[in-house]
Amino acid sequence: MYVRAYLRASTEEQNAARARGELAAFAEEHRRPIVSWYQENASGATADRPELLRLLEDAHPGDVLLVESVDRLSRLTRDDWQRLRGRIDAQGLRVVALDLPTSHAAMTADQGDDITARMLDAVNGMMLDVLAAVARKDYEDRRKRQRQGIEAAQQAGKYRGRPKDHEKRERILQLLEARDGEGRAFGNGRIARMVGCSETTVKRVKRELLSYTPTKP
DSSP states (O other): OOEEEEEEESSTTOOOHHHHHHHHHHHHHTTOOEEEEEEEEOOTTOSOOHHHHHHHHHOOTTOEEEESOHHHHOOOOHHHHHHHHHHHHHTTOEEEETTOGGGGGGGSSOOOSHHHHHHHHHHHHHHHHHHHHHHHHHHHHHHHHHHHHHHHHHHTTOOOSOHHHHHHHHHHHHHHHOBOTTSOBOOHHHHHHHHTSOHHHHHHHHHHHHHOOOOOO
16 A cells, blocks of 8 residues: 655645645655655646646555545545546545545554445545535635625726736635635735735725625525
8 A cells, every 4th residue: 555645735835834834744644655746736616637637647546645625535526526536546545635534544554454444435525525516616606706896896886907907806805715824815016026016006906805805695
């Protein structure tokens, strides 16, 4: 059994250094060395992730796919997630996520009798599906809030300019709700540098976003 660690960050400005340390410590605690690391900057909502695909190509039956949390592995749609799950299962991989305690038993070589192992796999598979669905809903909710903020600004006459400016504003909205590799919000200056605009623009978009209050159904 080999442990293969997968690290994903949503943007190039984010990094997985903190997560790498946590995964290394977890593996050491279970006396299982990590034989290979796979790290990339990509959205969890896309299935086209070269490093994840490379991990799947390298893996052997019985190997562990180690991740910090299930949302690092997937924010995929239901169909895309089912395809990924199907490939993971077909290759005999076991997913271990730090935020899914029931999966941690897979780090132990001796999992007892066959019935116990199959029951653990069934429970973990169900929990994995639930957390993947929650991760996707969180992604869709954030995207919805971004669209609502843009629509509110448009209705207030504050969302003008060329299509390029619209894209820039949407990028600012995304970064205002994003977090870096250590879970911290991006500052106005950092967002301005990432987007290529002034801090004044970032502050204006932030005010518009904060002033938007969704109407109750």
